[in-house]
Amino acid sequence: MFSHDERPYDWVGAWSEKRAGLSPDAVGLVDATTGQRYTYAELDRRANRTARLLRSEGVGRGDRVAVLSRNRPELVDLFFATGKTGGILAPLSHRLAAGELVEMLNDVEPSLLVVEEPFADLAADVLDREGREFDCPVRSLPADDSDADTSASASQATARCSPWTDALPDDDSPVEAADVSMDDPHLFLHTGGSTGVPKETVVTHGSILWNSFNTITAWGLRPEDVTPMVFPMFHTGGWNVLTVPLFHLGATVVLAREFEPREVLHLVESEGATVLVAVPAVLRMMANHDDWADTDLSTLRFAKSGGGPCRESVMEAWWSRDVDLSQGYGLTECGPNNFTMPDGWPTEKADSVGVPAMHVDARIADEDGGELPPGEIGELELASPHAADRYWRNEQETETTFGDGWVSTGDLARKDDDGYVYIEGRKKNMYVSGGENVYPAAVEDRIADHPKVEEVVVVPVSNDQWGQVGKAVVQGDESLTLEELTDFLDGKLARFKRPRHLAFVAEMPMSGPSKIDRQAVKAEFGEE
Structure with missing residues (x-):
């Protein structure tokens, strides 16, 4: 594993403060659900208020804040605020069952649980479970869209939580930052849990920063870029694919509680989106939508597919609209952005995920860990300073995945003679x-x-x-x-x-x- 730097620096975790100082009037976040637009100066003030709320709840350096919520500005506030206070943001999937969430929350041991109103019933079920061991304050975020659950049972469950807005102080002046190093955790991002209860992956400040560097340099991101963020923010894609890299540059991220193909198409046109990254299913649904042919996609410099193989028919649909679509590859354990397409890449390489990014090493390994020559299929292993640190409280799985300095992805792949990597599927499949x-x-x-x-x-x-x-x-x-x-x-x-x-x-x-x-x-x- 890569070592970052254990020395605290003032700039570590100071995402909103630093960006607000550089481009205070630039719009950093658009809430497509409410229509609100937030400059970086406003986002930093919101982060200061949130940092004060965390400290009033007793959340200090190294303490975890768990969240059950859809994408909304308060998650961005919590990311920036935990950066300032040295806390750890642990977003959880609201698609999980109560029993799974209890096990995960027992493991995370949050000092604060934040629940959006539509998931109040789920949270109530979690809190009432016999196996619950964690104990912390619970704050509720009000729903602010017409499709949210406003049933009597949801309202009753929400009443068991203290409102977020009641606790949020008015003081938005700068806060005293904690001493935070590159090696300190900033995010707990859980795996998909395909083989059991999801594992919490410990993502450090250094990992987040290096993933951002790799993404900016590999994909040529710019301060004027705009993207609709269609990944959920309990997923590594919600933070590390484009959100943090664009915040790094002072660019614009567009969020919404729910995204469906028509709305993404509308936002590409209305916001002048320049980059788009989505899973293949979303790209396919957009290309098959009735609004596809009439939507202006001319502002898109490129689109990326991630999270699984993208079918040739989908890629051709986007190419027919003059959008440079290619495939990416990543995972929670080693950042979602590991490969890039070289300038002028030939379309016959479209089945590949490209070549390793600037600060990524990739190899194809046999069963004994030896590197295989081009053309042979083996396990893809990655090494980069943006790799995660470990699995939380899981030494055995940590040793298996991170043990020898290479991240074992569990994916089978091959390289061609030009260094392009092709994913052949999961090893277990x-x-x-x-x-x-x-x-x-x-x-x-x-x-x-x-x-x-x-x-x-x-x-x-x-x-x-x-x-x-x-x-x-x-x-x-x-x-x-x-x-x-x-x-x-x-x-x-x-x-x-x-x-x-x-x-x-x-x-x-x-x-x-x-x-x-x-x-x-x-x-x-x-x-x-």
Whole structure:
């Protein structure tokens, strides 16, 4: 693991203060839900008020603030305020079950829990759980959009919390900052939890800063950039993909409680968005929306896809609108931004995630940790000063993932002779058919080209002759037959890769921000 610097500096954590001093009148944040626009000077004053609130609640250096909320300005206030006070912001997914949240909160041991009103019932369930061990004050954020839950039960649950606005002091003058070093934690960001309760990843001030450097230099971000932030802020994408790098430059981030394709298209046009990063499903839904053809996308310098493979048809839809769309790659444990496309990259490299960014090393490793030559598939390992520090209170998993200075991603990949990296899928999803390794992601890419397929997941099932074969689980037109699909794949996939079974779902289960829950699909349709 990389060592940053244990010496406290005044600038560490002083994000809003420093930016307000440099560009006080620049708009740093737009709340698309309420229409409010905040300059960096206003954001720093809000952060000072929030820092005073945290200290009045007894939240000091190293203490955790847990949040259950959709994207809203108060989360930005808490990020800036914990930077000033040395606290740690721990946003939690409101999509998790109460039982999972209890375990996570017991682990985090927050000194303060902040709950947005629509999740008051969920919070009440958490607080009433028999296994709850944590004990802290709870503050409620009022809903400020018409779609929020205003039921009697939600109001009753909210009444168990103290209102955020009642505790927020009027004094917005500068606060005394804590002594904070680059090695101190600033964010706890949890993993997806596909193999159990999500792990909390400890992200230091240094990790956040280096990820920002890598993103700015790799993607050519500018102070005049504007982006709609479509990742949830309980996800590393909500902070480290574009939000913090753009704050670093004095650029503009647009938030909303809920994002749907039409609104993102509208905001690209109305706000003159210059950069956009989203998961493939969101990019596909935007391209398939009725407003797609009439939306002015001319201000977009580039778009990035992350969080899974982007289908060729989606990329071509964006290219047809003269938007430079390419794929990115990242993970909570090593920052979401690790690769970039070189200037003038050829479209035949579009299936890749590019080459390592300025301050990232990447290698393809075999089972013994040795580096593989170009063309061979192995586990992708990354090394960068933007890597996370560890998993919180989980030494065994920390050693497995971070133990030798390389972050083990769990993803299979290969490099070509030009250094471009291609993701072949999760290591745990690979199966063996007739002695041949099959990587579902590569199979899914070809199946997704069929016009009757909207989305697809391939899972292994037992077979007496070949050991395992693939089953294609498809969301799309159920008139598709296995024979029709097999004919379509002739010449596109080797015979051993073609699925021997076909099943349909009305809608794919999701485990995160528009991210397919592969484990749920495998549990229902696959076999070990």
